[in-house]
Amino acid sequence: MREAGAMTEFDHSAGSLCLDFVATVRDWPERRIELLGTPAELTGWFEAEGLPAAAGGLTEQDLLDARALRAAVNDTTRSLIAGAPPATEDIRLINTIGRHPTPVFLLGPGGRTRAAVAEPDAAAALSVIARDAINLLAGPDLGRIRACDSDGCATLFYDRSPSGRRRWCSMRRCGEKAAAANYRRRVATRSRP
Numbered sequence: 487m488r489e490a491g492a493m494t495e496f497d498h499s500a501g502s503l504c505l506d507f508v509a510t511v512r513d514w515p516e517r518r519i520e521l522l523g524t525p526a527e528l529t530g531w532f533e534a535e536g537l538p539a540a541a542g543g544l545t546e547q548d549l550l551d552a553r554a555l556r557a558a559v560n561d562t563t564r565s566l567i568a569g570a571p572p573a574t575e576d577i578r579l580i581n582t583i584g585r586h587p588t589p590v591f592l593l594g595p596g597g598r599t600r601a602a603v604a605e606p607d608a609a610a611a612l613s614v615i616a617r618d619a620i621n622l623l624a625g626p627d628l629g630r631i632r633a634c635d636s637d638g639c640a641t642l643f644y645d646r647s648p649s650g651r652r653r654w655c656s657m658r659r660c661g662e663k664a665a666a667a668n669y670r671r672r673v674a675t676r677s678r679p
């Protein structure tokens with residue numbers, strides 16, 4: 487289990503790195519929640535995912551680049567699962583970012599620590615996400631990428647369950663809500679005269 491950053495409520499339940507990244511913005515009908523509002527929040531997300539962030543901190547431009555990648559992965563994924571052709575510029579952006587060298591980690595003495603070989607930049611962390619998207623979208627499991635079934639949620643997830651029948655982006659956020667609504671409906675039906 488990965489630990490979430492102390493100051494954030496990032497969750498890592500989307501089933502893949504790139505979809506966890508997409509889930510850092512939630513577009514609900516009634517409100518839009520942006521979890522990556524500042525470069526510091528992006529640093530926090532990188533840390534929560536075990537990705538190195540530049541020691542000097544991230545810039546506004548890094549944040550814009552990250553959001554552009556996030557939008558491209560989101561739009562491309564939704565097009566593909568809808569059976570529609572993805573936008574050429576989105577594919578190009580994912581590929582351009584994925585081409586950047588990714589960070590190199592080495593095991594430390596004793597085998598329980600790891601260190602990045604050289605000072606990585608933001609592009610290196612984004613490259614890891616872009617490559618995850620390339621592997622996921624071009625892989626054999628497109629049918630397991632779905633949008634949450636909950637009313638008005640539609641957060642994307644990759645279904646790793648053995649049955650392949652996962653319906654919710656996260657049990658905590660939508661599964662329990664749906665189960666409670668189901669229960670109330672059943673009780674209401676039963677108590678009707």
Ligand SMILES: [Zn+2]
Binds near residue numbers: 656659
């Ligand atoms: Zn959901």
